[in-house]
Amino acid sequence: MSNNKLKQIGQKESFHTTLENLLEGCQIIDFEYRYLFINNAAAKQGKKTSEELLGHKMMEIYQGIEITPMFSILHQCMQERIPRQMENEFIFEDGTKGYYLLSFEPVPEGVFIMSTNITKRNQAEEALKESEERFRSIYENSTVGIYRTTPAGQILLANPNLIKLLGYSSFKELADRNLEEDGFEPFYERTHFMDIMKREGEVKGLESAWTRMDGTIIFISESARAINDKEGKIIYYDGIIEDITLRKKAEQELIIANKELVFQNEEKGKRADELVIANKELVFQNEEKEKRANELVIANKNLAFENKEKEKRADELIILNNVLDFQNKEREKQAKELILANKELAYQNKEKGKRADELIIANKELVFQNEEKEKRATELTIAKEQAEESDRLKSAFLTNMSHEIRTPMNGILGFTELLKEPNLSSDDQQDYIQTIQISGARMLNTINSIVDMSKIESGLMKVDIKETNINEKIEFTYKFFKPEVEIKGLQFLVKNSLPSKEVIIKTDNEKVYGILTNLIKNAIKFTFEGSIEFGYEKKGKYLEFFVKDTGVGIPKNQMELIFERFRQGSESHNRGYEGSGLGLCIAKSYVEMLGGKIWVESEEGKGSTFYFTIPYNSISEEKIKIINAVSAEHKEVEIKKLKVLVVEDDEISYSLLTKMLQKISYEVLHAITGVQAVEACRNNPDIDLVLMDIRMPKMDGNEASRQIRQFNKDVIIIAQTAYAFSGDREKAIEAGCNDYISKPINSTSLFELIKKHCNKQKMNN
Secondary structure (H helix, E strand, O other): OOHHHHHHHHHHHHHHHHHHOOOOEEEEEEOOOEEEEEOHHHHHHOOOOHHHHEOOEHHHHOOOOOOHHHHHHHHHHHHHOOOEEEEEEEEOOOOOEEEEEEEEEEEOOEEEEEEEEOHHHHHHHHHHHHHHHHHHHHHHHOOOEEEEEOOOOEEEEEOHHHHHHOOOOOHHHHHOOEOOOOOOOOOOOOHHHHHHHHHHOEEEEEEEEEEOOOOOEEEEEEEEEEEEOOOOOEEEEEEEEEEOHHHHHHHHHHHHHHHHHHHHHHHHHHHHHHHHHHHHHHHHHHHHHHHHHHHHHHHOHHHHHHHHHHHHHHHHHHHHHHHHHHHHHHHHHHHHHHHHHHHHHHHHHHHHHHHHHHHHHHHHHHHHHHHHHHHHHHHHHHHHHHHHHHHHHHHHHHHHHHHHHHHHHHHHHHHHHHOOOOOOOHHHHHHHHHHHHHHHHHHHHHHHHHHHHHHHHHOOOOOOOEEEEHHHHHHHHHHHHHHHHHHOOOEEEEEOOOOHHHOEEEEOHHHHHHHHHHHHHHHHHHOOOOEEEEEEEEEOOEEEEEEEEOOOOOOHHHOOHHHOOOOOOOOOOOOOOOOOOOHHHHHHHHHHHOOOOEEEEEEOOOEEEEEEEEEOOEOOHHHHHHHHHHHHHOOOOOOOOEEEEEEOOOHHHHHHHHHHHHHOEEEEEEEOOHHHHHHHHHHOOOOOEEEEEOOOOOOOHHHHHHHHOOOOOOOEEEEEEOOOOOOHHHHHHHHOOOEEEEOOOOHHHHHHHHHHHHHHHHHHO
8 A cells, every 4th residue: 555545545534533532522424324433422412323324324324313404505505506494493302302513514525524412502592582582471461550761861761550640542642742841740750750869879658649631530550679780870760659549549539538537526526515505504604593582482372373383494404405415425425436447537538648658669570570480581691692703613614624724635636646646747747736735735824824813812822022123024025925915916115214323122033923924914814906015104102014915905894893703804705715713813913012013904905004012112312233233244154065864763764854955965864763863963073953853753853952962062062853842842842942943844944943053153263
């Protein structure tokens, strides 16, 4: 079996291993709808095992499960070779249900399906819907009026009972009325409502009079609460209203009746007093008459007849007095009955007051329940939105990553296969090789972005502050991107504003280059005609950089989102540009690490200008002169033919390095472990250069370099590794290495590095 075939098998197995470890379900269906691959997550979602599914057709396995909608989308993807996505409900043989988000991606073998379980999200949506329906039922069928107004009194919300209570036929009619401006003279002044609300934030049981649409007046009891925003500012009032007109009328009638009874009692008491006075007068008269009668009897018995007549009249007066006394007792009885009636009315008033208090408590309880339900509804809404956004971003990211990795991989594998064709012309070979290089660079850029983002989020990305010539960095960036810009037919402009005596500052050289690189790549990607300009100028204690283009611009609703992870101006499947969506997020993180800020100004269809700042930490003018003098004296020398030791345990990497070193070496030695590297240097003291892999079996590259330095101080050691994490370079230098280069190794960069240290060694000698 050929090496290329073995490599393809290894890559496929590595890919399957990666899919096997994902939490999402992954499966590959061939053109006959058979399972070619299925990971444990997908088998578990379908309540089967991988062994039950592999090699079998879908419809044979899931005969008792409704999968017709899914099968229809799968069929379209299979025929049209266009990615698809859908949500599907599965009803399994045991009666249980499951909801899944399915993404269909065409692959050479058939269709790749990724499934994400969204059952909990759908259940949350159903619970929210049920909660909203219960709240709506309470709101619409409540026996009290419910409203919401602005602080200025504009009515925003009113339930049917409140609309009916105020005599309106619709909410639109009621909404034209302002509670603060149109209210009728209240039972208690409504300004008192505003005073209490501003002081306490709520009103409880405030009674007032309102005017209905037909002009009639009703009395109401009002309880309300102020709702504040995050800054504590009142945004609206929520309240409930109870019609207490009948109670108020009953209280008024009771007050009038009490006053009438008191008046009648006072009148009857007055008449009783008059009768008592009359009785006393009659008694006095009787006594006087009896005295006179006795005197007449003594004086003249002859007047006996007359005395008898007078006695008869006295008896009549006694009878009259008895009648008056009976009437007085009757009136006193009536007065007592009136007192009892008054007490009964007072008791009834207390009972009505007690019932009113109970209604207020019930209303408070209802308000509390409504607030709790509103709070729960808000929380469920937020949770639903967050779940939907998370699912959408995850789906967009996975789809984009699949595209960004599979597309260049397809180019690499496809054109590598074409290179095997016999009788290829030289032009075709160069064209295929160039395509492979472009695809490889694109894939490497995607992987580097993911690695950089991971290092930033895990805190492994550190800032390396050192002296940097800003004008040289700008000039290098300009030369690097100029060919790519000119290929698109664009004008490329650059602006340097600092004189040579001020251009050397202290900053992280690589991060400034990384920021400019991401911004200029974006400008090239989104500009199809016109120009791209970049540069900087000094503003106070900062340098302000800019990258300006005449491209498509950015929609206003995307201006803030573009700096987030995995976000681009478009996240649809049919967008017209490539990229992982991490570049601007990485640039923003770098700027903030350096103590600056980043922002964008853009107009859709007219272009964008990205700005960022870094602190202007300058060094002394004398030091700049010394640096420039040293640079002027430095004379570059040609690299002589070298004896090189390549320490590398990967055969392909060793073979690549050997080919690269042919131009500058006369002998290349090979070691596959750190132990062998130390032994080779001990046995060959004339070795000029060691390319030291850091990660190796038995002894790593750092320890090997440390031991070599114990007996050889002059040999040039350059560390090379695929694990380019923060601090690796410092560890290598500390172990004795002269410099550090990360894989994949570019031959030009490697030669520049070797030339640098050969020149330095020549000057020292």
